[in-house]
Amino acid sequence: MGWPFIGETIGYLKPYSATTIGEFMDQHIARYGKIYKSKLFGEPAIVSADAGLNRFILQNEGKLFECSYPRSIGGILGKWSMLVLVGDMHRDMRTISLNFLSHARLRTHMMKDVEKHTLLVLRSWKENSTFSAQDEAKKFTFNLVAKHILNLDPGNLETEQLRKEYVTFMKGVVSVPLNLPGTAYRKALKSRCTILKLIEGKMEERVKRIQEGNESLEEEDLLNWVLKHSSLSTEQILDLILSLLFAGHETSSVSIALAIYFLPGCPQAMQQLKEEHREIARAKKQAGKVELTWDDYKKMEFTHCVVNETLRLGNVVRFLHRKAIKDVRYKGYDIPCGWKVLPVIAAVHLDPSLFDQPQHFNPWRWQNNGSRGSCPSMSTVSNNFLPFGGGPRLCAGSELAKLEMAVFIHHLILNYHWELTDTDEAFAYPFVDFPKGLPIKVKAHSLL
């Protein structure tokens, strides 16, 4: 269990390559098996790299286990953030988020903007200059959610200010929670105040406009919706918006950067993507259509395989925080009530007994999906794939994230050839990041 109080936390959090499970997990699994105990984040903990136990934990949310993120996360994201809420309040906030991110809204409202914001970023790229692919992906996903949550337009002063504050904020969410002068955590708490002030200013303006019956332009955004249709307090609305802006851009931008990183290493996948997207673009041109539609998105079959493979190998979210709320017995293991429980979803995605050559970027493993029932090994693959968590807390933005990745890949492949200009690699800190920002150089081409 390691040292008093800190236990083995330092070893557990030591950065490692994002396409591996790291030395700590490797050694512990080799010594103790896929389910072991430790002391982490100041508490006794059960760590699980076991696919069955991970599913069992997520499916028994609220019955045997409960979401339990470190208190520092609540300090930064707010006590009303969905990540820390449990019970009825979590359910209410979740319902609002699911409505906002529903399949119907994705098709009717967001699809068009996902494409618009992709093109806005891609068209700003200059040939032969080196830039950070990770920053560009962040720009895209941030602008998109800022538009749909607060009706903020890309490039304007407020949006840029908010985006900059989010960089500082983000560093604090994932840093050691030391509230001392100069620490990343202290700076993030300051950023939190600035961001909330900005959102509150928007809220006041909006309330005024709603009262004056003048709000038609923003009717579609989340702020308007919660103000008009929910009974949330100002504090609750602020935390909801702050955490949705956070959840809605960090993870999906890193996933896009990961795809940009993996693809050049797999020329065959690049070629197949080119053919798929060229075909879609050609059919649109023939029909005299320009904008991508939901049907086009559905045609991106191989791209969906690339998206899945990127999420499996890159593991943007490595593990989740839970605690046992009852004494639990699982296949001969006892998990005492009150203990921390960490389902490590990344360890399952990289488990050689479940995924053939797990370190290998192989989008074809996702073809002939097991849901058709034709290939049992494929259904095992899908069953053990939990990049968005599972159970009652399954990621509310999973469909949007996949749509963002596919549309971005569509226009990237159609318009650019890219190469990595420096050795950079995704690391798990445990949040996934490219230390050099993933520098790339692009050359424009047209595949049509």
Ligand code: HEM
């Ligand atoms: C590839 C991108 C993404 C990944 C890998 C991802 C992953 C996850 C995971 C693993 C969880 C579960 C956390 C837990 O159970 O403790 C989660 C929750 C959540 N995600 Fe995502 N996410 C992504 C994109 C997004 C986007 C684009 C949005 C919104 C615009 C979003 C909104 C949320 C929300 C609101 C929750 C909380 C759900 C709840 O507690 O009921 N996510 N995400």
